């Protein structure tokens with residue numbers, strides 16, 4: 001049992017005076033390509049990574065939800081009443097309460113429980129710490145109370161928790177990746193049909209290196225929702241001509257161009273990015289199948305350019321990191337990852353060049369910004385699971 005899980009289990013016993021009934025691990029994620037496509041009914045290519053949140057959970061028979069953040073060393077308690085759970089003033093607790101509320105919404109009674117959680121996913125780094133928190137608790141409560149929801153239903157429930165208790169109208173990618181991933185594989189999800197295909201990821205050929213810009217933009221959540229509505233605005237215009245269109249997933253570049261004059265320039269660029277990014281994901285998967293990482297990497301660079309210029313969710317630090325990576329020996333591709341406005345770049349690097357890559361990009365970043373660059377060597381792991389309790393670990 002990892003030392004951190006052990007510490008969280010002990011903290012649970014100290015805080016609540018009884019042992020945890022269940023220990024759970026929920027990972028963060030990377031996304032190789034397919035950004036801002038999920039809520040447009042398109043394709044994404046994520047994988048869970050070895051940055052994780054751990055939970056210790058047990059029922060308490062007190063009619064109360066008692067929560068403790070191991071990392072923040074804070075407690076929060078809520079009484080269960082006849083009223084449905086509502087978001088409260090403590091932001092970190094809302095991710096957990098939001099999950100409990102979603103079970104209630106599905107007519108599943110939530111009993112009192114205790115929970116301590118903490119982990120290794122850096123906050124605001126675009127590695128989906130919030131989805132991991134939601135998915136871990138969703139999994140834990142489903143086990144504890146035998147609700148019988150399947151993995152996909154848990155991912156969707158966690159997504160709704162984010163919508164309703166965090167106010168971010170996210171797509172399904174992050175929660176899907178945290179729950180459905182498999183070790184050593186990336187997964188292409190069709191966010192419309194919810195069909196998914198796993199692709200082996202050959203770590204002998206490339207490693208995933210993350211460079212954390214250290215930028216956390218407080219406009220990120222509101223701008224995210226703005227992007228979503230800009231896409232919907234584009235769809236509304238196009239639907240006048242193509243009534244069967246549901247989302248940008250259904251639109252070709254030629255159709256968009258044919259009606260460019262009928263939408264404002266910003267809406268046009270947002271839509272163009274999404275349509276092109278969907279095409280890039282499909283092409284990138286073909287390249288992955290063919291073992292052509294150079295061609296795959298070119299799609300990543302093109303994705304970054306679209307996110308920077310058309311979708312406008314990058315920031316100078318991310319652009320600097322991508323440019324610093326470009327052309328270095330052994331680098332296949334680099335781009336910003338996740339919602340944007342900060343967080344990490346994802347880089348595919350040949351194993352024998354990883355060390356030099358990290359040294360060179362760090363040197364460049366520090367010379368420009370006067371602060372050290374945090375990098376993570378990501379390993380692709382399986383989605384959420386129970387952690388077996390090993391005595392004396």
Ligand code: GAF
Pocket residue numbers: 034035036037038039128170171172173174338339340
């Ligand atoms: C965030 C969201 F939560 C995801 O659903 C996705 O839209 C991503 O931004 C951008 O691809 O992580």
